Amino acid sequence: MTEQVDRERLWALYRRLWVAFGPQGWWPAESPFEVAVGAILTQAVSWRNVSAALDRIKAAGALSVEALLAAPPGRLEEWLRPTLYFRAKAAKLRTFLEAVRAAGGLEALWAGPPAEARARLLAIPGIGPETADDMMLYGAGQPVLVVDAYTHRILVRAGVVPAGRFRYEPLRRGLEAAFAPPDVPRFKEFHALVVRLGKDYCRPQPRCGPCPARAVCATGRAQPGEEEQGALGDVEPGRLP
Numbered sequence: 001m002t003e004q005v006d007r008e009r010l011w012a013l014y015r016r017l018w019v020a021f022g023p024q025g026w027w028p029a030e031s032p033f034e035v036a037v038g039a040i041l042t043q044a045v046s047w048r049n050v051s052a053a054l055d056r057i058k059a060a061g062a063l064s065v066e067a068l069l070a071a072p073p074g075r076l077e078e079w080l081r082p083t084l085y086f087r088a089k090a091a092k093l094r095t096f097l098e099a100v101r102a103a104g105g106l107e108a109l110w111a112g113p114p115a116e117a118r119a120r121l122l123a124i125p126g127i128g129p130e131t132a133d134d135m136m137l138y139g140a141g142q143p144v145l146v147v148d149a150y151t152h153r154i155l156v157r158a159g160v161v162p163a164g165r166f167r168y169e170p171l172r173r174g175l176e177a178a179f180a181p182p183d184v185p186r187f188k189e190f191h192a193l194v195v196r197l198g199k200d201y202c203r204p205q206p207r208c209g210p211c212p213a214r215a216v217c218a219t220g221r222a223q224p225g226e227e228e229q230g231a232l233g234d235v236e237p238g239r240l241p
């Protein structure tokens with residue numbers, strides 16, 4: 001099943017966010033392995049907390065498969081304490097690290113066609129679709145779009161997808177089809193820009209007044225004063241990926 005996506009509105013939103021926010025350069029990591037660890041730690045918590053936990057691990061010189069697996073459980077939990085549910089995350093991280101070791105390393109785990117690599121990640125307990133796709137896109141550099149409930153809420157408000165229940169796979173497939181052909185830089189920027197929009201403006205209570213996406217958003221355009229924001233997709237995107 002594939003979500004129905006209004007391609008014109010999607011591209012207009014993407015262009016508008018690109019012009020408003022510029023390149024986001026996400027994901028902030030020094031290695032694919034750091035992306036993978038961060039993808040597990042970021043579940044249900046802000047990046048600031050993840051960053052604090054990663055700093056603790058780095059300060060201990062333990063940002064590697066073997067060093068993390070060699071750490072006593074209490075030590076690992078202490079490093080992860082800044083993240084929510086740190087005991088559960090420590091257990092998930094250990095399970096993932098054991099899978100990496102069993103595969104012969106991260107590159108081996110990510111090797112092959114994206115669909116096969118993704119299936120291997122999803123087979124690891126504790127790795128859900130968003131975590132797997134964070135790793136695929138930002139760690140392995142594979143053309144797999146990342147979506148989440150926040151993306152869905154924004155796209156419904158913007159009129160890009162119809163209102164309804166968030167379903168991960170249909171939305172991911174629908175957006176990938178609308179953005180075809182697959183493009184890693186584009187997928188990276190789109191997800192990061194939507195996260196930025198959700199953090200700064202399109203919160204549970206949206207701040208439509210100052211929102212830079214208002215002119216291309218069905219919800220924003222339905223409010224008074226939208227004329228000042230310009231027509232749908234009228235911005236110059238420059239070097240849009």
Ligand code: SF4
Nearest residue numbers: 202206208211217220
């Ligand atoms: S205009 Fe309002 S509803 Fe639309 S993206 Fe911005 S904050 Fe969200």
